[in-house]
Amino acid sequence: MSAAPLVDVKGLTVDFAGSAKPVRAVSGVDLTLAKGEVLALLGESGSGKTVTMRALMRLLPKSARIGGQVRVAGRDVLALAPDELAAMRGPVVSMVFQEPGIALDPVYRLGDQIAEAVMRHEGASRSQGRARALELFERVRIPSAARRLDNYPHEMSGGMRQRAMIALALSCHPKVLLADEPTTALDATVQIQILLLLRELQRELGLAVMFVTHDIGVAVEVADRIAVMYAGRIVETGSCARVVQAPQHPYTQGLLASRAGHVFAKGERLGTIPGSPPDLANPPPGCAFAPRCKVAEAICTKDLPREYQAEPGHVARCVRLAPAPATVAA
């Protein structure tokens, strides 16, 4: 597994050419995701998690300008022609949406929505597509699957709809699954079932999964690695255990405040930090977190900190991690 990672993102930027000033929702994100790996994306609301995730499939409105480099399964996503891009969505990367209630077409039968994807990508007939849909419905454990294929989305409960959404996302055997808060719209007991299902499918199919969550307990349980986002940048990445037990960035420390060393229970939401995130149309020059940071130094408001390694595989964008003066002198 020394080959290039399945997902390799370098210097990703996303600008929204809005009415007045362009908003830089994502400003220089680096990410990798290996085959079979699960990465959790954490961060406050508005930090750019959804935009980052959608940029991987170029699933953003026309007003968005995407820059940098995005490679998924060897393809340069940002350079793909529209038909190549469409051919990739489904068999290579697919997405589980946050709210299945609005992400499924309300006037199409669920079985047909899945069959449509199979027909589109594999040139299958409608009956072959429906057969695949049935297989998937059974796989995601929808009771009386055959009958449910003819249901419209509004005829199912939220949990069942999310199962159908997962079935749809898996219909063309993707290598990478993106899940944007796949359980936030559901109630607590259903959330756990859906997460267990996702983890089980991920292991069986060897999927690479990137998912957004606000729930640290879930992140710890499901993910191999955690990436923490703040104001359009990833400020800290590392293995789940390290990030939770020894957070390096003051922002991560704030999020996990008073929790360090303690085992996270499922359902435990991230803490809050006084102050509010910067205006993305007018980002501060240095570290975006500096204005809210208790340990900020003069340099923090001047230069953007680069990534420093705390230990192999665990990096954070904070000058406090900079090795002592030796580097400065050189």
Place this chain on the structure above:
Amino acid sequence: MLIYILKRLVYVTPVAIGVSIVCFLLVHITPGDPLSAILPSDATLELQEQMRAAYGFDKPLPVQYALWFWKVIHGDLGTSLATGRPVASEVGRAVSNTFILSTTATLIGFTFGTFFGFVAGYFRDSWLDKLASGISVLGVSVPHYWLGMVLVIIFSAQLGWLPPTGAGPDGSGGWRPDLEHLRYIILPAITMSVIPMGVISRTVRALVGDILNQEFVQALRAKGLGEYGVFKHVVTNAAPTALAIMGLQLGYLLGGSILIETVFSWPGTGFLLNAAIFQRDLPLLQGTILVLAMFFVALNLIVDVVQTALDPRIQRG
């Protein structure tokens, strides 16, 4: 579904009876004696009484209504005071003429309206949108009788391509589906189509814009559908509403075409109503209004049923 239709029919019955009562009373609330229009002003009292008895006007109102209603459900709408012909056959012919004209106009309007609406909705705020929206705003705001006259001036008076008035060359007033008659329907149908075109195009534009902004369109793209694939879903989502609007527009045209039919002397219900009013031909007026009102009731029913059949989200309760 059958049960749903039966249920709707039951709900509609009191409305229909109410409408018939209003139509019946129409004759009795209009000022003046209904017979005064056809009786010579110097008619003897005896003759007046005789006529009144002949038309049944001497009986109490509820009895008159019951008798009238009994005749109506047997297809007898009385006799026109002006022509002496049965009202039912006059109205029947007018209805079929109006029906042909309105359907043609609605189909033309629907075709262009959905086309402009989809273009405008898909290319929101581009010059295409402005062009298509401009045309439809023009369609709703231009007075159609004026447009009718302009078309007649250009295509009949100046160019001499199309006949200016009437429904056919023989002047008998009946439209038939052949080439010669087709020439007569073109100008009135185009004039009339401008209204549904404007309304449908504006509705479809809003509808398409709304659908394209929904999350499920992103999800369709996320499963690899191209523009054509997404378009099919947009059409399926827009269809129930667009068809309902089309149905209501058709109903509106079937009832409200007095001006256009008069401008083009098209022998339809509007033309007939106009004649009945000016000649104070009350049985004819009553029959025409009754038929039109019943038609509206039926149309609403049909639109409801069709929309329910097309849109799985509507509960068939």
